[in-house]
Amino acid sequence: MNLAELQKKLIAAARTEVLDDRVPYAFEKRVGALLASRVAPENMDLWVRGLWRAAISCVAVALLCGAWAFFTPATTASSDDLSQNFETTLLASVDQNDQAP
Amino acid sequence: MERTEAELIAAVLNGDAASFEPLVQKYSPRVFATARRYARRDSEVEDIAQEVWLKAFDKLKSFRGEAPFEHWLMRMTVRTCYDFLRGHQRNRESSFSELSEPENDWLERFVTAPETASDNADAAKLLIGRVMEKLSPPAQLVITLLEIEDRSVKEIAHLTGWSVPLVKVRAFRARAEMKKILAKMTKEKYL
Numbered sequence: 609m610n611l612a613e614l615q616k617k618l619i620a621a622a623r624t625e626v627l628d629d630r631v632p633y634a635f636e637k638r639v640g641a642l643l644a645s646r647v648a649p650e651n652m653d654l655w656v657r658g659l660w661r662a663a664i665s666c667v668a669v670a671l672l673c674g675a676w677a678f679f680t681p682a683t684t685a686s687s688d689d690l691s692q693n694f695e696t697t698l699l700a701s702v703d704q705n706d707q708a709p
Numbered sequence: 710m711e712r713t714e715a716e717l718i719a720a721v722l723n724g725d726a727a728s729f730e731p732l733v734q735k736y737s738p739r740v741f742a743t744a745r746r747y748a749r750r751d752s753e754v755e756d757i758a759q760e761v762w763l764k765a766f767d768k769l770k771s772f773r774g775e776a777p778f779e780h781w782l783m784r785m786t787v788r789t790c791y792d793f794l795r796g797h798q799r800n801r802e803s804s805f806s807e808l809s810e811p812e813n814d815w816l817e818r819f820v821t822a823p824e825t826a827s828d829n830a831d832a833a834k835l836l837i838g839r840v841m842e843k844l845s846p847p848a849q850l851v852i853t854l855l856e857i858e859d860r861s862v863k864e865i866a867h868l869t870g871w872s873v874p875l876v877k878v879r880a881f882r883a884r885a886e887m888k889k890i891l892a893k894m895t896k897e898k899y900l
Contacts, residue, residue, distance in 0.1 A: 621833035622857045629738035636733035
């Protein structure tokens with residue numbers, strides 16, 4: 609059997625097929641409704657996702673602060689006076705200028 | 710006053726999803742006609758068309774308006790049909806033993822007197838449908854576009870997103886695959 613000829617005949621048959629372009633009734637309305645139903649939850653999803661992320665970040669920061677406060681040893685030495693340290697830090701740049709030749 | 714296509718697209722991009730409906734209405738016949746080349750059941754055709762429109766809506770931002778909207782949409786349709794073919798390869802392993810009577814008659818007529826077997830007989834259309842179902846997805850796509858729709862290699866590359874050499878290679882393989890299937894069909898029937 610001539611397979612090339614058979615292939616040619618079958619392809620020719622397929623070419624004569626008239627394209628069926630019927631569209632189901634109110635298809636565009638269905639697509640429109642589907643899109644509308646998708647848009648609303650998507651907006652909600654964005655909000656929910658954002659809020660969850662913010663909540664997770666807050667918990668992480670709270671845990672880190674807690675751990676830092678818990679594991680940092682309490683300072684009792686008199687030289688670590690808070691007001692003294694604050695003043696030294698605040699005037700650090702002035703002191704540096706005074707020491708410069 | 711009827712809005713132009715560009716105005717409708719701009720409105721959709723500005724958040725007016727209702728402006729998408731006239732586009733769906735205008736181009737759905739082409740989408741359905743294309744989908745019917747690759748899927749037989751109405752439900753499958755409708756699923757493909759729906760998928761095409763949902764993708765088109767989601768990716769509308771990527772439409773730059775350099776080419777007509779229809780071309781952009783057709784590219785999306787062909788690619789969605791290809792995805793469908795890849796996901797539905799159920800009929801590829803079935804045999805040809807259950808050919809219908811008109812199909813058998815047409816084949817017999819072709820064997821005895823090839824010139825009398827007409828091209829546009831319904832039986833021949835059924836037969837080519839069966840053969841196409843047995844092709845691999847790339848082969849089915851390339852045979853449809855190249856041989857049945859008579860498109861150029863460059864056009865196919867544009868529609869499918871494949872490179873020109875890849876289309877040529879796949880066309881070569883598809884023809885060989887089709888010959889193999891036809892050989893199997895005739896062997897099953899006549900040996």
